[in-house]
Amino acid sequence: MDVEAGEDFGPWLARQLKLAGMTQTELANKIEVTRAAVSAWITGRATPRVETIGRIAIALGTDTVTVHTRTTDTQSGLPVTWYHRPQHEDAGRELGNAAAFAFDPDVEVLARETCQNSLDERLSASERPVRVRYTLHELTGEHMHRFLDAMHWDKLLPHYEAVADQAQKVGRVVAAGLRDMRERQRLVLLRVDDYNAAGLTGDDYADGRFAAVVRRQLDSHKQAGAGLGGSYGLGKATIWGTSRLGLVLINSTLSEPHEGRTDNRVVGRLDLPWRQVGDQVLAGPAWFGRPDPASPRGEVTRSWWAEADEIERLHLARDSDEPGTSFLIVGAYDMASFDKRTSDEVSDEDEGASVLAMRDRLLKALGRNFWAAMTGGGGLAPMLRASVRVLRDGTEIAPEEQVDPEREQPSRTRAVRAFLDGTTVDRRTHADDVAMKLVTMNVPLEGGAKGGVPHDAVLLVTRADDDDDRHNCLVAMRGNRMVVRDRRVPALPGNVRPFQAVLLLGLAAGPDARGAEAAEHFLRAAEPPEHNKWRQTEELAARYSYSAHRRISTLVRDANAAVKDLVVVPRAERPAGGERLKKAMVRRAKPPARSQSRRGAPTAPILDTVEAKPIDSGAWEVYGEIKPGSVPEAVFAAPTARFAVRSGSAPVVSWQSVEAIEGCTWSDDDRSLTFEPGARRATFRAVTDPTTHPVRASSSGLVVELRTGEKEQH
Amino acid sequence: MARVIRPYPTLKGTVALRVQAASVKGPDGDWEHLDVAASADRTTALGSADTLGWTTARLRVSVTVPAKATAAGEPWSDVNVLAILTEGATNLRATVLLRPTDDGTEWIGDLDVLRADVFHRANLTVQMVGTVGGVPGRVLAEPTEDWVIDVRAARPEHGQTFTVRETAFSRSSLWLRNMPDLPWSINAAGSRPEVRLNTDMERLTELLDAQGDGPAGIVGSLLLAQLGEAMWTATFHAALGDLESDEEDGSPLFPADWRGEALRDMLRTVLPDLTPGEALREVHRRRTGDHGWGELQSRIQAAAQERAGLAKAVREAVRALEKLEREESE
Structure with missing residues (x-):
């Protein structure tokens, strides 16, 4: 036997027989051996001789090399196709996957969900980051049709048309998707790849990552170990929800072989509501794969090990043989790119720009939620790297851009890096310093037992960068370093220098932090499926106690107090005279009063724009634009020019000439401008008298102001 | 003060000034590094120092200027940025030249202030100067907002009055x-x-x-x-x-x-x-x-x-x- 072979002979042969719909006896008869011999091969008690292998190959309709290497299935099996789940026995109707259609699709939610899954599925033995790449691919015309053919669109279309006729929300979304494809010959694919992750391992039906993602709706498959966000939990519905066709194709490279193989495990899953197509009544989901002869009536399709040309046609080819999974979201869209409108209000024109808008929102969302996971330090690589690129018909229209945490969140990234590098300080004396303080949390015991496990959470505070979008916030995270909580620190005094604070909890505080594991488990249980806060959850109440969530409020309160300790200058008590008096005393000057118009009096003219330059005669030539105010004819304005000085009073220089250009007239007698009634804008040009200059024009700055007043009433 | 128009091209864009760190030297010659909270609200409160009778304060001044400041092809050359500390009551005027960091958009320097030179509140500002049209030392840009160095206050408050x-x-x-x-x-x-x-x-x-x-x-x-x-x-x-x-x-x-x-x-x-x-x-x-x-x-x-x-x-x-x-x- 060939020792280079991929899969063990026994299981491989058993599957080929299944695929071919052949029994052990039938094979035995064809190749003229006993049934017992075939049985012995399949159970691994014996292996066929070389000349027998040739006969087996002929019987299976393949070549000897395939039988020798066993890295692919024979092609004798049934062709790849769609299997739609028939309606339930009780004829109950499900009008959509509740989880998938409960919200408008939002790439920020998608980014959080997918990156979190990838972080949880990172091959933890490796010190390398998990790489996540988002590819937005817009297909048009011929390119679109080639892709549709590859996934047997003709077989799906009747189902979509049946659903589009339904009045439910799903129907409207699907109808809009079909219209887009038909009228604009355009389809958007959003591919989410991860590398250096576990991949969809495990059996097609039994417990495991594969079944958790592909077969079940609400299953949260969890790897045994702390620090997980519950990968592929409820949130995976967002992947399907981002497809307006409810359609996602998957290609996974496995970290542990299944059926002796790892590369290109492909399957597709469609999430549609109950529908009737022809005389078939269907429950909802459908799977794209190879019919499984072992299933009832041999109709159910399961994942198959795809050939290179197949995955190319299906846009599922992966960059390398590193383990991980690619999700291809077919007909991707993002309502949040269109402000607050609902899916019915978005017009086709809006969607023209949607691919680039989605890219921008993806980049932003990745930066906002995963900057900490993308930060390395202390000799450790970051946990995550993420990038986004955009293609149109196979050509790159926005090059791959890697999310740079330093650019997205400069100050917070500085804080986490300082923690990882061990360069934090107790008390900040330099603006770029990162202060660290431990905040102790009392983690409850499971089963509602009294007492608790103390956990030392790490609080980091550093100055806010000017580029940060929000200041004075406390963000909190646990082991996967995804931002879970982001709130302003309440009740700060007014003169606090802008800062950012980060609270590292559970395993994020470091594996050696006191109580890290216990806190990690506790917080995990307190996270709702959206992973965007910690609060009372059913799991929390069941595993701990009904009051366990109060420990979180206590922690937040203690953390906020600790932040204040680090950022507020301590002071004895309230200022003498109280805060109100303090405020009243520092009252700042209001801008020049325009508010006087409420008394019906004309508002003063304002010098809006001034330009000036020295000219050859040694004088300054000044051009000015005035806004004459509410009642132009009732006011006057006289431009004045002074030479700028550092201290002392600025010397006034005289005008040699003033010329009204627009909206006003100049009077040499009053030496002021009179405005035309109703003028909205008045402009003038003036030249200074060089003989009144204290120094040469080229040696001093000039200040031009406007003297204004109300005209006397006669 | 109204905007001053200069008889030569100047740098447009925002010049931002901040005090990044402050320390004071006590009579025994030891430096005390003040908490960063001493600098806030465009004010550094040196009165927050624990050292009594300090003689000298050192301010780490950082200035951000637009990238054009040191870009090629602009009408100015020999650009320098200096920090200037003034106080009306004492006629104090202390300056220090800042040095540019790598890309020339941030300039940093240490300004030393003698306690005896400042009565109460001194104003810190910066000027970017350069040679324009053959004339050296011309002001190219100034920050829109200055910074106050208060040698008495324990809390930084910019608009401090009574x-x-x-x-x-x-x-x-x-x-x-x-x-x-x-x-x-x-x-x-x-x-x-x-x-x-x-x-x-x-x-x-x-x-x-x-x-x-x-x-x-x-x-x-x-x-x-x-x-x-x-x-x-x-x-x-x-x-x-x-x-x-x-x-x-x-x-x-x-x-x-x-x-x-x-x-x-x-x-x-x-x-x-x-x-x-x-x-x-x-x-x-x-x-x-x-x-x-x-x-x-x-x-x-x-x-x-x-x-x-x-x-x-x-x-x-x-x-x-x-x-x-x-x-x-x-």
Whole structure:
């Protein structure tokens, strides 16, 4: 036997027989051996001789090399196709996957969900980051049709048309998707790849990552170990929800072989509501794969090990043989790119720009939620790297851009890096310093037992960068370093220098932090499926106690107090005279009063724009634009020019000439401008008298102001 | 101050200035690094130092300038950025050249200040200078906002004005002992402008800090506005009585500190038709001259009322009172 072979002979042969719909006896008869011999091969008690292998190959309709290497299935099996789940026995109707259609699709939610899954599925033995790449691919015309053919669109279309006729929300979304494809010959694919992750391992039906993602709706498959966000939990519905066709194709490279193989495990899953197509009544989901002869009536399709040309046609080819999974979201869209409108209000024109808008929102969302996971330090690589690129018909229209945490969140990234590098300080004396303080949390015991496990959470505070979008916030995270909580620190005094604070909890505080594991488990249980806060959850109440969530409020309160300790200058008590008096005393000057118009009096003219330059005669030539105010004819304005000085009073220089250009007239007698009634804008040009200059024009700055007043009433 | 137009091209864009770190050297020669919280609100409060009798302070000044500052092909060359510390009261002017970081958009340097050189609050600003049209040392850019170095305050407060003290007038200086019923006393002149609140006056400080539209809040707001009016009137008069004048033409100059700002602001109400400089000359002329001063008094009062927000306080008090009365009758 060939020792280079991929899969063990026994299981491989058993599957080929299944695929071919052949029994052990039938094979035995064809190749003229006993049934017992075939049985012995399949159970691994014996292996066929070389000349027998040739006969087996002929019987299976393949070549000897395939039988020798066993890295692919024979092609004798049934062709790849769609299997739609028939309606339930009780004829109950499900009008959509509740989880998938409960919200408008939002790439920020998608980014959080997918990156979190990838972080949880990172091959933890490796010190390398998990790489996540988002590819937005817009297909048009011929390119679109080639892709549709590859996934047997003709077989799906009747189902979509049946659903589009339904009045439910799903129907409207699907109808809009079909219209887009038909009228604009355009389809958007959003591919989410991860590398250096576990991949969809495990059996097609039994417990495991594969079944958790592909077969079940609400299953949260969890790897045994702390620090997980519950990968592929409820949130995976967002992947399907981002497809307006409810359609996602998957290609996974496995970290542990299944059926002796790892590369290109492909399957597709469609999430549609109950529908009737022809005389078939269907429950909802459908799977794209190879019919499984072992299933009832041999109709159910399961994942198959795809050939290179197949995955190319299906846009599922992966960059390398590193383990991980690619999700291809077919007909991707993002309502949040269109402000607050609902899916019915978005017009086709809006969607023209949607691919680039989605890219921008993806980049932003990745930066906002995963900057900490993308930060390395202390000799450790970051946990995550993420990038986004955009293609149109196979050509790159926005090059791959890697999310740079330093650019997205400069100050917070500085804080986490300082923690990882061990360069934090107790008390900040330099603006770029990162202060660290431990905040102790009392983690409850499971089963509602009294007492608790103390956990030392790490609080980091550093100055806010000017580029940060929000200041004075406390963000909190646990082991996967995804931002879970982001709130302003309440009740700060007014003169606090802008800062950012980060609270590292559970395993994020470091594996050696006191109580890290216990806190990690506790917080995990307190996270709702959206992973965007910690609060009372059913799991929390069941595993701990009904009051366990109060420990979180206590922690937040203690953390906020600790932040204040680090950022507020301590002071004895309230200022003498109280805060109100303090405020009243520092009252700042209001801008020049325009508010006087409420008394019906004309508002003063304002010098809006001034330009000036020295000219050859040694004088300054000044051009000015005035806004004459509410009642132009009732006011006057006289431009004045002074030479700028550092201290002392600025010397006034005289005008040699003033010329009204627009909206006003100049009077040499009053030496002021009179405005035309109703003028909205008045402009003038003036030249200074060089003989009144204290120094040469080229040696001093000039200040031009406007003297204004109300005209006397006669 | 209105924008100064220069007779040569200047750098457009924002120049931002901040103090990144501050330390003080004690009499024994040890440096104490102040907490970064000592610098906030565009102010560094050196009074927060634990070292008593410190002699020198060192300020790490950081300035961000637009990238064009050192880009090729601009009309300027030999660009330098310097930090300048000035104080009107002492005529202090200390400068230090900053050095550029790698890309030339951030400039950093240490400015040393002798405690003995600063009376109270010095202004820190920066200038970017360069050679333009063959003339060296021309100002190319200045920050829109400066920074205050306060050698006394323990808390950084940019708009610091009066010091507030709560004292029992009955046990105070001789003059105040004779007026034990005054709610407050204001001294706006001299180097230590001060508001003293009489703690003998029951509930006074509590009322001044009362919130809400209950009776205490109504009374408090009115008291506060009244105190404000008195404070700004006193400020106006004190500042006007202590004007420095230009050495050459003898014309009066605005005070360099917060009193100058208050004066400028109030003069807009007092003499709205004039530019600030002219208005200052005019009020100075009337105050020192033979006539016209009395006529200005009602205007000064109006300006103080406006700055103190008296009209708003009265309006709100009336509204709150009506609400109270309604509630009572229900």
